[in-house]
Amino acid sequence: MDNTIVFIPTYNERDNIGPLIDEIKAIGGDPGILVVDDDSPDGTWRVVEEKAARYAGVHLLRRRGERGRGGAGIAGFKRAIELGASRIVEMDGDGQHDPAAIPLMLKAIESNDVVLGSRFMPGGTDSERSLTRRVVSAFARRYINSVLGLKLSDPTTGYRCFRKTALEAIGLKNLRSKDQFIVTEMLYSCSRAGLKIGEVPIAFRRRKSGSSKLGAAALTKYLIRVILLRSRG
Ligand SMILES: Nc1nc2c(ncn2[C@@H]2O[C@H](COP(=O)(O)OP(=O)(O)OP(=O)(O)O)[C@@H](O)[C@H]2O)c(=O)[nH]1
Numbered sequence: 080m081d082n083t084i085v086f087i088p089t090y091n092e093r094d095n096i097g098p099l100i101d102e103i104k105a106i107g108g109d110p111g112i113l114v115v116d117d118d119s120p121d122g123t124w125r126v127v128e129e130k131a132a133r134y135a136g137v138h139l140l141r142r143r144g145e146r147g148r149g150g151a152g153i154a155g156f157k158r159a160i161e162l163g164a165s166r167i168v169e170m171d172g173d174g175q176h177d178p179a180a181i182p183l184m185l186k187a188i189e190s191n192d193v194v195l196g197s198r199f200m201p202g203g204t205d206s207e208r209s210l211t212r213r214v215v216s217a218f219a220r221r222y223i224n225s226v227l228g229l230k231l232s233d234p235t236t237g238y239r240c241f242r243k244t245a246l247e248a249i250g251l252k253n254l255r256s257k258d259q260f261i262v263t264e265m266l267y268s269c270s271r272a273g274l275k276i277g278e279v280p281i282a283f284r285r286r287k288s289g290s291s292k293l294g295a296a297a298l299t300k301y302l303i304r305v306i307l308l309r310s311r312g
């Protein structure tokens with residue numbers, strides 16, 4: 080896994096990040112790990128510092144005075160490239176993304192520019208949730224594909240692998256989202272840049288601890304922003 084960096088944005092993931100780093104280290108191939116933490120009040124960064132002292136190739140970018148999944152994403156990809164990565168895996172730090180899929184993604188990136196970890200293609204699994212949430216999520220996927228002109232089984236996944244050249248093609252400085260919407264903005268940019276986007280199945284796990292941040296109001300806002308993204312072109 081030469082030149083591979085696994086990038087994890089974190090905010091208040093103290094109880095999740097340590098076991099996740101251990102799991103990534105256990106998959107073999109020894110990819111580098113970069114955690115971008117926005118000075119989490121729960122001290123997530125402290126756990127990462129401890130892991131960095133124990134394992135080679137674990138890096139912490141602690142952003143002070145700045146907060147937001149969008150900025151953390153841009154800073155993370157930038158730092159990963161500075162660290163010499165030619166392939167960057169992006170995954171959540173809450174334990175929902177199983178590191179077991181990393182080798183599969185790295186295999187698939189050999190013939191793609193971007194690889195998405197999909198919960199909804201054959202072989203993938205979603206963590207069981209209420210029927211309402213499943214229906215809403217199925218609608219959201221269709222909606223995003225239709226508005227953005229995509230044909231992906233899981234366009235909202237935050238578990239993905241990018242070639243460095245894909246990040247250069249979209250230009251990180253062109254990304255505007257300050258929050259979680261960056262995931263969708265990047266995907267659309269990749270598609271607009273004509274990049275080859277592949278998908279591999281992943282098993283999605285339940286959030287290990289901490290809280291979810293997506294409610295009905297946030298979902299409505301998100302769907303409107305997808306249209307705005309499209310109209311911005
Ligand atoms: N650095 C940084 N990371 C963040 C920020 N907000 C969220 N994250 C991290 O981004 C990842 C995804 O956030 P989640 O809250 O899990 O969002 P989600 O997976 O869409 O939704 P739920 O898991 O259902 O809450 C997690 O690792 C978070 O800790 C932020 O402002 N800064």
Ligand SMILES: [Mg+2]
Nearest residue numbers: 171173175286
């Ligand atoms: Mg999550």
